[in-house]
Amino acid sequence: MAACVLVFAACSAGEYNFSGYPTPQAVYDSGMASFRVGDCGFAEAAFVQVQRDYPARDNKQAEARYFQAECLFLRRQHLEAARLFRRVTDEFPRHRLAPDALLRAGDAYREMWRNPNLDPSYGETAIATYQELIQRFRGTPAAERARLRIAEIESWLAEKEYGSGTYYIRARAYDSAIIYFRGVVANYPQSEFAPLSVVRLIEIYQRLEYQEEQNEMCGYLARYYPEAVADVTDLCETEPRS
Secondary structure (H helix, E strand, O other), rough: OHHOOOOOOOHOOOOOOOOOOHHHHHHHHHHHHHHHHHOHHHHHHHHHHHHOOOOOOOOHHHHHHHHHHHHHHHHHHHHHHHHHHHHHHHEEEOOHHHHHHHHHHHHHHHHHOOOOEEEEEEEHHHHHHHHHHHHHOOHHHHHHHHHHHHHHHHHHHHHHHHHHHHHHHHHHOHHHHHHHHHHHHOOOOOHHHHHHHHHHHHHHHHHOOOHHHHHHHHHHHHHHHHHHHHHHHHHHHOOOOO
């Protein structure tokens, strides 16, 4: 049993003996006690056992499933955790844990994409999950936290597109760079990379001698990101130099 506790990723409810517990509630309480001190090996096994013992629609199912998902999250089994969190929300939408479960599902997807250089699919799934939370559980603390998470991930996505744009500048593939920088401005206007992208667009248009587009971006920068105008003063002069 000691080895099972130490290597808890391999443990299952069947490797623990719950026959000595008088009630399913006692198993749940014991699992929570272990969870609080970081023993997710025993805790997860207890939560699985609780789900076996309670009726399918009992609220205790939602609670046991939620904390089992937390154990999976802590073990970095994020995809499995996300699916289990979502089951809590979908099967028990009126339970007090339903908003938090959807938030944690989004968090699990977010953890699978924290590097802007990786495929952003999980990041986009996280955003979609947070947006669903905001729509389904308006005004809840979980919904407010979801808004902050969305802003964070959008910043990562903007960084990824901005990085692609700078790569194409170095490769002198200016048409491709323009596409990426315009994507940052259009899709993530609140991110720190939006004004930087406008500056890069102005520089590209100046290099290509696209005066009309250069003037357009200079006006856009002055209107929406005036704090960044100083970065391109020489390229956005409204009066000719004497």
